[in-house]
Amino acid sequence: MSNPTVQAEHLSKAFGHKQVLRDLSFNVMPGDVIGVLGKNGAGKTTLLELMLGFTPPSSGDIRVFGHESRQLPGAIKKRVGFVPQQDELLDSLVVSDQLNLIASFYPHWDKELVDQLCAAWDINVSARVKTMSVGERQKLSILLAFGQRPDLLVLDEPVASLDPLARRQFLEQLVELSTDASRAVVFSSHIVSDIERLANRIWILKEGRLYWHGELDALKESIVRLHVQATGALPERVDLPGLLSWRRQGSGATAIVKDWSQQSTQAFQEQFKCDVRIESLGLEEIFLELHR
Amino acid sequence: MFILNPQSGVPIYRQLLDQVRRMVSSGQLQPGAALPSIRDLALLHAINPMTISKAYSLLEAEGLLERHRGKPMTVAGQSAARPQLSKRLQQIEPLLEQVVLAGRQLQISEVELAAALHRKWEESDE
Amino acid sequence: MKAVLRLLYTYFAGTLTHRILSAVGLMVTIATYVLLRTQPQSTLLGAMAFLGAVSFYLGSSMMPLTFGRMARAQLSNLLPGGRVKLLVSALITVLLVALPMPVTLVSGLLVAIGPYGHPTPEQIAQFHRAIIETFWTTYSVVIVFCAWLYVALWFITSKRNTWGFLQGLIVIAVVLVAPTRNIVLPNSLMWWDLTQCAVTLASFAVLFLLWPRLRLLGQHWGLGTGSRDWPGKRSRVRGREVDLLLGTSNPWLLAVGQLVPVLLATRIGYYSASVWLFYLTIFSTVAGAIAGRAAERSRVLWLRGEWSTVQLFSRVERSFWRHNVCVLGILVILMVVIGRYRDLPVVLLATGLPLLVLGTVLSTYLGLMLTRGLRLAESVLAVAVMLALMAVAVLAARNADDLLTIVLLECGLAVMALALRYAARNRWAHIDWMQCRVDRALIGRSAA
16 A cells, blocks of 8 residues: 555535535545546635645645655655646747756656647747737646646646647546556646546535545436436425435426436336336536536 | 547546446357556546556456556456446446336336237247 | 756847847947947937946846746746746846946946056056946846845736736836945945845845745645635725726725825935936826826727727726826825925926826826737836936926926826827727737636
């Protein structure tokens, strides 16, 4: 059992009177690729910032590689990479100068990888940053993080402005990175399909709490949609273990349930004299249903 | 080689499991045939390699695949038993469910359904 | 170490313009140094030394913006040793940039030993001591001056609203005040100056390193959540749409705000008429600095209204005149009051007032000309105009009797203003809004 890359216990964060995060506890193990989902304003960026030590927690504890996130020593900082939501590039510099500037801070900078990706991702090394489009700037930001070869890579909406080709290239590079089981990746995104491809664990932030933090496969197997077709009338409200929502439609109903099983189906069919069809849901559907 | 849909409600590893099992049973994958490496498959479909690794490990535990150090996984030889009946029945379980459900919806009795099944079986023998 | 060197390279050679300025400054300084070892001092060599130092300083003018941007970036918290290395690079820059002036000064003094009779060894030793003292005194004063000038530059280049300009103005005012005092009082001790210098740099360093913690404390005590609420902002901003969009809807902010640095100066400094005029002329140009963003901001107006670009230009021009009349009015009154208070000759006032007006007009039209961003041509023109204004200001103060020359020069400036207006109008007729894009990054972080 290797040491967790990131460890948080009862983490909370409030800005003034506004409570953004409540009582979060989680572990990030090496080899994990974690997708963070949540509505806008759910606290995704705050969580990532807490992880990187940009802001202190209001209560609770968060450690990166065993050190307090606010007091990361230089040796640990070299192993952490971050791609912010809004790029922090220096506009007046030429791309190669910008790359060299950041490279000078990291002794293990992978110049070959950076050159290779610049060519593959169509980044003009002699262009000035201020003449680049938003997508190109985002690609450059991502590149800066990859060049470090970090052991913990944190990305905040990294692909929001990328075209589908660029997104696919980025995903492929992340896959490449995650074949190394000692690295961990945490990324937040609105593009659910990307998370479905890449993440093995999902964090769903809802109202400041970690509504779900576990394997994506387990999430998909746990939450299903029931299509109920009855001969008689169905009740307005139903009390079932694991029921998340129940909607009546004519002589039928739709229900979202958690941890459903075969026995439950039979029992339900007998109780309400109906037929039940089970539909498994994609991540986007799950997310929508959880927030309806 | 495989058709994987990450957006489906079925987890990717399960899709892979089902497809490999079907391909082995149908003979599309002969014993000894090599499967794509985890890395290649992950890069091709842009999915997490751990998902593929999970599927391969489960298939290996089932006895369907063999692992070779330094070489890609291969389909297990004929001598590694044909999966048990219960396992094979498990594979058509979802199809059976669909038939039963359709039957109920169309109000076909169990006896009539069994008779239809028998007729189909006879037909496919010809 | 590598990072610090890279940072220094970025400051001095980040863009082609800066590379040229740094190189030219360095070469001119070295040339002056060499020449001063053999040639006697002359105004030409003095001017060369000054220009070399200024050019070198301008070559590093990217430092405040780059430093500020990197310091505020979240990434700088993650860069190993980020803040410290950033600070060290800034300090080294200040130390380097302050070097040319004292070095050339000393070399000029060294030559002066020669022709004066046969000095005794003690006299020589004393002279050498005096030279060393002069070097360190000048060096420390120039360091402080440059450091504050960088701070002012940072305010002006990174803030994009009137309040930001004012902050920069206030800093410039303080800057121009303190060293002038020192130079005028020649008995200042070397140790006093060195201490002042060390204290300034050290306090800035400490403040910078502790800033994240201080900001956190500030947040704790509820001092602002990052929203920009500058003094004088009312809950309902009124004004025409044109004015609101261009930022000229509230001239009183700048008008009254100008009073602060000027009154500060009267309290602290000793001044000759020339310095005052010089000072006020610089002030009169700030009003026009806001005009620099007019082109880019007016795009919205063009989309909304039925005006052609030429009509748009005259609307914008009118908006700025409405704004400037207020600001200028205050400035002129200020000039008259100070003039009477300091018993400046009426002639000086008569020549000085038009100069203030010209300053505002020239800089406004220069700003309106920036329809293609700030490129080399525009920068050179801006610097030239500023220098011309300053030269005329100094001339007007020194040779108050030579009315004819001064009047002619001012007429010349007026003609230049008309020419700039014509050029600006032309440019607006063919404006290409994609080219006058302001630093996107600065807009994105304008709240920071």
